[in-house]
Amino acid sequence: MFFADSETEAGELYNGGNGRNDEDEESSVPEDDVENKDGEEDDMDVCSAVREDEDDDMADAENGAEAIMPQYRKDDDPEGLSGFARTIFDCWKKRMPALNHETSCAAWQLSVNLAVREDVRKRCVAEHKEILQRVVFRLHIAPCPNDKVDPTTGKKVSELNEEELWGIFLDELHQFRTQSGIYGKKSIWNDECVRLGKSHLWHRRHSDMTLCLGFVARRVCGKLNGIGVNERVWGGVKSVKHGKASHMKAKSTKKRSVIYVSSLMDKARIDRQHRIAQNVECEFNMHDLDFNAGLLKQGVVVEDLQRAPPKRLFRAYVEPWEEEARIRKKTDCEDMIARKYGGMKFRDPQDGKVLKVFGGNCEWINKRKRDPEGETWGWHVLCYPQGEDPEVMSGLEPFDLELVHEHVKGCEQEEDIMIIDRPHGVEE
Numbered sequence: 001m002f003f004a005d006s007e008t009e010a011g012e013l014y015n016g017g018n019g020r021n022d023e024d025e026e027s028s029v030p031e032d033d034v035e036n037k038d039g040e041e042d043d044m045d046v047c048s049a050v051r052e053d054e055d056d057d058m059a060d061a062e063n064g065a066e067a068i069m070p071q072y073r074k075d076d077d078p079e080g081l082s083g084f085a086r087t088i089f090d091c092w093k094k095r096m097p098a099l100n101h102e103t104s105c106a107a108w109q110l111s112v113n114l115a116v117r118e119d120v121r122k123r124c125v126a127e128h129k130e131i132l133q134r135v136v137f138r139l140h141i142a143p144c145p146n147d148k149v150d151p152t153t154g155k156k157v158s159e160l161n162e163e164e165l166w167g168i169f170l171d172e173l174h175q176f177r178t179q180s181g182i183y184g185k186k187s188i189w190n191d192e193c194v195r196l197g198k199s200h201l202w203h204r205r206h207s208d209m210t211l212c213l214g215f216v217a218r219r220v221c222g223k224l225n226g227i228g229v230n231e232r233v234w235g236g237v238k239s240v241k242h243g244k245a246s247h248m249k250a251k252s253t254k255k256r257s258v259i260y261v262s263s264l265m266d267k268a269r270i271d272r273q274h275r276i277a278q279n280v281e282c283e284f285n286m287h288d289l290d291f292n293a294g295l296l297k298q299g300v301v302v303e304d305l306q307r308a309p310p311k312r313l314f315r316a317y318v319e320p321w322e323e324e325a326r327i328r329k330k331t332d333c334e335d336m337i338a339r340k341y342g343g344m345k346f347r348d349p350q351d352g353k354v355l356k357v358f359g360g361n362c363e364w365i366n367k368r369k370r371d372p373e374g375e376t377w378g379w380h381v382l383c384y385p386q387g388e389d390p391e392v393m394s395g396l397e398p399f400d401l402e403l404v405h406e407h408v409k410g411c412e413q414e415e416d417i418m419i420i421d422r423p424h425g426v427e428e
Contacts, residue, residue, distance in 0.1 A: 084298040103220050106135040110176070110217040112189075113197040114336075115321050121177075136169050136216055137162060146215045157211050165212065172213035182209050190332050195339070236261040311416035314344060316405045326401065327378040334362045334379055337401075341381045343414070346407040354411060355383040355399075358390045363398040376400055 081089055109120055109132055140146050145158030150168070157165065175181035179189065183206070193202035199221035207214025240256040241248050248256075292302050318326075322340075325333035342359020362379045380398035384390045409419055 084295075084300050087298060102131050102135050105131045106216070106220040107199070110203070110213070110221055111197070111199045112194050112202045113199070114194065114325070114332075116197075117177075118321075118324065133166060135220060136166065136212065139216055139219060140165060140212075146212065148211050148215070150211060157215075169212040169216070172210045176207075176213060182207075186331065190335065194332065195336060233257070233261070236264075310418035312414075313418050313420055314340070314408070314413075315420045315422075316408055317422040318401060318405070322401070325379070326376075329364055334364075337379050337381065338362050341401070341404060344404065344408055344417075345386060345411045345413055346404055347411050349403070349407060354386040355397075356386050357399075357404065358382040358384060358396055360390070363396075365398065376402075 105128055108116065109124060109128060111117065111120070140158050146156070148157045149155070150157055150160065150164075153160070153164070157168070160168075172182070175183050183189075188202075188206045191202055191205065193199070193205070200218050200223065203214050203217040203221065207217055236257040237253060240260050241253055295302055295305075322337065325336055338359050338361055341357045344357045345354055346357075347353065348355050358381070361382065363382055365377050365380055367377045380400055381404060382390075382396035383399050384393055384396050390396060409421075413419065
């Protein structure tokens with residue numbers, strides 16, 4: 001399977017869908033409650049909505065082109081799953097062939113997230129390169145061709161032949177993967193979009209000087225325009241185009257639907273502010289109760305799901321991305337480690353004092369300064385006594401990451417922090 005283990009790229013590594021948009025916009029139009037025409041309530045079984053169209057999706061995937069990704073293998077099946085977790089995994093296993101398509105493969109190869117880039121470096125083969133080539137050629141034809149002009153030939157990029165187009169793209173792809181040429185500035189790799197995994201926004205900011213790669217990356221890495229957005233827009237059109245207005249022209253319909261949808265967004269915003277002012281966290285209806293009943297049938301403890309989630313999850317172990325980041329003397333690696341450990345408290349094993357990790361920067365320890373007792377080299381977190389101001393202190397003491405993992409569990413943290421132990425099956 002070609003899906004990374006990193007949670008930050010769970011939605012980007014192989015995004016499914018057909019329509020994409022490189023604008024960072026979100027629709028917040030509230031959806032109306034939907035009921036059957038006969039007045040009967042819908043069955044709120046957890047996986048019924050997923051199972052209804054699985055057969056159609058699987059048929060489309062099997063009747064299309066040959067599979068471009070390795071299919072699900074029996075040895076990929078995790079052991080020990082049962083109940084609700086097994087139901088979800090089985091649904092995902094059936095849905096996976098429909099999500100492994102050429103566009104998602106291209107987005108995987110052009111992602112800027114460090115975990116995904118490392119995954120591409122290890123597992124990208126010639127087959128994936130051929131897939132990327134087909135996507136590049138497909139995006140440079142009508143109806144939305146690339147209108148940039150090649151300075152060497154004076155032609156538009158969309159007018160170049162396939163050999164010239166692919167040659168330009170390979171040159172830019174090499175610069176992107178080696179962080180050289182157009183992508184040689186270290187500042188662009190410290191962009192917040194790299195950590196958040198927003199590759200389409202990153203390419204929109206820093207790939208504008210490319211002739212081909214930026215044009216392709218913004219489209220394959222962009223947000224999905226799924227059926228939910230289309231249904232909400234169509235709902236706005238139906239509200240303004242009815243009765244005598246059924247023959248309204250397209251331009252007028254567009255303007256009126258925008259006004260109508262904007263008014264719904266304003267109304268939803270006002271209602272939300274009113275609930276906040278009245279100290280009402282949420283509102284329940286019969287559909288919510290039916291959904292809870294469906295969860296109970298699957299053995300899910302609903303009370304656990306209704307608890308407020310923590311704002312921060314601290315994984316008290318060395319994550320896969322840390323193995324390389326901790327020994328790379330780069331500012332982006334230092335920033336990622338400082339963000340993870342900043343603000344965490346632990347007790348000094350020598351004197352028992354409570355120390356707090358400084359989130360501004362870390363300290364690099366070279367191999368030649370390695371402690372004879374076995375201290376590791378690379379990035380170390382800087383710590384200071386709790387209650388002190390690190391900005392006015394001098395000489396913050398560096399600590400190894402494993403020491404923080406060992407002693408952070410026995411110290412009281414902030415209310416919005418949850419500490420997670422090493423998951424079962426993860427090697428040391």
